Amino acid sequence: MSLSPGAARGSPLQELADERLRRAGVRLLLKRDDLLHPTVPGNKWRKLLPNLAEARACGHTAVLTFGGAYSNHLRATAAAGRAAALRTVGVVRGDELRDRPLNPSLAQAAAWGMELDFLDRASWRERQSEAVLGRLLERHGPALVVPEGGSNPAGVRGCVPLGRELAASGASVVCCSVGTGGTLAGLAAGLAEGQQALGYASLKHAPLAAETAALQRDAFGRTTSNWRIEDGWHLGGYGRTTPELTAFADDFRSRHGVSLDLGYEAKAMFGLMAGLGSGPFAAGTTVAFLIAG
Ligand SMILES: Cc1ncc(COP(=O)(O)O)c(C=O)c1O
Structure with missing residues (x-):
């Protein structure tokens, strides 16, 4: 199977119609990177393709x-x-x-x-x-050695086009889930002036923000100040879930036909919905949410 069946054009943005959003006066756009490729999920596609290209360029x-x-x-x-x-x-x-x-x-x-x-x-x-x-x-x-998550400078730079696609969305805040920080590091670097990225930590790992900043420094020689990590929604740590989270994800799937990964996007969406109506999600804002795989 080809690695770019239309994926080079980027992934679609879909507006979510949901009573909770309507009540809070917030527009939410889903960035469907899960639709980029049938067997290589979105965040992997963004981070692995440049690594494969680098492997070839180095003769591996x-x-x-x-x-x-x-x-x-x-x-x-x-x-x-x-x-x-x-x-x-x-x-x-x-x-x-x-x-x-x-x-x-x-x-x-x-x-x-x-x-x-x-x-x-x-x-x-x-x-x-x-x-x-x-x-x-x-x-x-x-062999070319690639770290877990594909989060090295090539992988981080591979997520910049994702930020550029989101730059045109009109969203003031872009939310995503954070594992290694590679996706957040790259997408934040591609956003437009004035847009903010908000990452939800999927694991309990105090140095996550420092590691994300280090990924930006390694990839771009500098950090950007347009992102932060919210660490109150990992629900106990990597791979941990709760009955409330499972019920939330089941309900989301039945309302919208979209399956949220319980380890990542479900936690981030749970956090976003809980924060509706204030801070970055005040009435009148447009928010984009990345479904990374
Ligand atoms: C579905 C999904 N969402 C989000 C992430 C987080 O990506 P990153 O490791 O770049 O922070 C991952 C990473 O494995 C993932 O599989």
């Missing part, structure tokens, strides 16, 4: 990357590598999984041709060290 025929046992990123890298005819190696956290049957997520990555390598926890903590990386590259051959 393979990409090596990292993820947990249920990583969306590993699956997306497998799909993108297959489409781009590049070999992919997925390094999975935890060698206890080596002798167990593959879960559906890893089985799909393997079916798309990804070579899987299961790393013990001690080596995982040191995965960016020369020693561990050296051993991995010796085992699998030369």
Whole structure:
């Protein structure tokens, strides 16, 4: 499958008709990056494509990357590598999984041709060290090494066009979910003068804002002052959910036919709806919300 079935034109914006918004006097536009590609979810498409291009430009025929046992990123890298005819190696956290049957997520990555390598926890903590990386590259051959989430300078720069697409939306605030910060770092850099980006942390991780700023510095040589991270909506941490969040996402799907990822966008939309009517969501504002995958 091609990596750009129309995706190069960008993703659609859809206005949400919802009683809660109407009452608060807020217009909400969904930025449907989940529709960019059938097997490479939006944020991965934005961040992985420039990495694949960089792999080729450096003469690599393979990409090596990292993820947990249920990583969306590993699956997306497998799909993108297959489409781009590049070999992919997925390094999975935890060698206890080596002798167990593959879960559906890893089985799909393997079916798309990804070579899987299961790393013990001690080596995982040191995965960016020369020693561990050296051993991995010796085992699998030369490859472009891409961090988890695809959030390196190439990946961050790949999210700038997303900001530019949103610059034309008329929204004063753009909301998104934050995992590694790569998407927020890039999209904020592409927004128009006067627009603000508001990221909702999907995990409990105090240095997230500092890491997002560092991603901007590495990608652009500077930070932009048009974003901030709201950290009150991670609901206990990465992968954690609550019955209220599940009920909220179920209700959202039945009202709007849109499935929000429980680990990411559901938390951010939950936070946004709770904040309607004041601050960045005062009556009369137009808000854009990114559905990143
Ligand atoms: C569905 C979804 N939304 C948002 C994000 C957050 O993106 P980032 O890691 O660039 O902050 C991710 C990252 O994996 C994701 O899979």
